[in-house]
Amino acid sequence: MHNFALIGAAGYIAPRHLKAIKQVGGNLSVAYDINDSVGVMDSHFPDAAFFTEFERFDEYVADLRRANKGPDYVGICSPNHMHKSHMSFTLRAGAHAICEKPLVLCPLDIDDLQALEVETGQRIYSILQLRLHPAIVALRDKVASGPKDKIYDVDLGYFTSRGAWYHTSWKGLEHKSGGIATNIGVHFYDMLSYIFGPVRANIVHHRGEDAAAGYIELAQARVRWVLSINRKHLPAHTPAGQTTHRSITVEGEEIEFSAGFTDLHTASYQSIINGQGYGLEVVRPSIELVHKIRTAQVDSKRGEKHPDIAKVLER
Incomplete structure (x- = not known):
């Protein structure tokens, strides 16, 4: 034991x-x-x-x-x-x-x-539990067995409403949490690089206290992404009464990974005990990416924008 x-x-x-x-x-x-x-x-x-x-x-x-x-x-x-x-x-x-x-x-x-x-x-x-999710593993296997020169179009939208408390807590302080892209997005970026390879280009369209958005080119993907904790940013197509909207599409096809999303810590622990856990070098690319997102100059003109970005960019 x-x-x-x-x-x-x-x-x-x-x-x-x-x-x-x-x-x-x-x-x-x-x-x-x-x-x-x-x-x-x-x-x-x-x-x-x-x-x-x-x-x-x-x-x-x-x-x-x-x-x-x-x-x-x-x-x-x-x-x-x-x-x-x-x-x-x-x-x-x-x-x-x-x-x-x-x-x-x-x-x-x-x-x-x-x-x-x-x-x-x-x-x-x-803990990189998304790497153990069956839907993500299946997608990685599909990409790995497909054409090596194929570039996939990917949209990542994650809207998870948080109350006023968030901005008072350590999570709302960039020097403690790393900001929105780091705190709620880092595991998505790790997942994307795990499937589609290393980052080739990174453009930040918006970076604020309650939302961030941008465009990333990976070895085999073009990724439009938007993250928000502001319920006013929820897409119009979000079902009434729902305060969270999470969507990842690849070539227009929705990747369903909500089921089992919260139940993978045990699998992570077992993998670590078995000597197969994810160490420092595995983590480095996603930490480098979120650090660049946090420090890059915002450029809203270059790169393709996520289709649900309009409310985020409103002033």
Whole structure:
């Protein structure tokens, strides 16, 4: 049985990690969060130690390690800007890190973490669950077996309404979350490069606090994309009462991956335990892309625009 620790136990994504640890036959020894709303732990690991002060969590992990009961893996669900420091802590504590996306905000941080992997002998893995989704795997296989010179037309539209709280939380602060494209889009960009190859061109049409849009050319795709958390941006064809609209089309054909989208953390954990997880170099291209989206000059004239971009561009 593998021992686990969890950082960020009160967060939105933590229940999926708790469920995954349980389903792979692991044991959660200790968890940490500055907030104490962690009753969900009772459904999985009621005997796990819990701390709201990182210093006490650190000390407890050290005690476990001295007793040869230290965690083999540490799941990291903390805010984006804390990922690097929490992964560094994990490796120095003698454990492997399993970190939510985006792994880091700056590509240079990957270099630092690679050096730390060499120094400690521990590994860092990212949760990239879309790579394990059957519909995405099938699409990748289809593209891989098709003509190598074919360029596919892809539209990515993701509208997920958020309230005013979003802009007050760390998610609404670019230096902490990385902005819209990073916080809610990074796994889509990773998925697209996984299927269609490396980025050849990147044009940003719009970048704001509540939305972003642009055009990307990959080795085998032309991608028009738009992301928004503003419910006023929902496309006119969104069903009444629905606050989220997610669509990916390839050559005009909708790729349905909503089913099972939230149930792939267990598969991710199992893959990591089996030694097949996604490491730092796999993550680098998507981190480089979102960093460029965050820093590029906005150019609304070049590149094809997503068909649902009109409301986003309204002033």
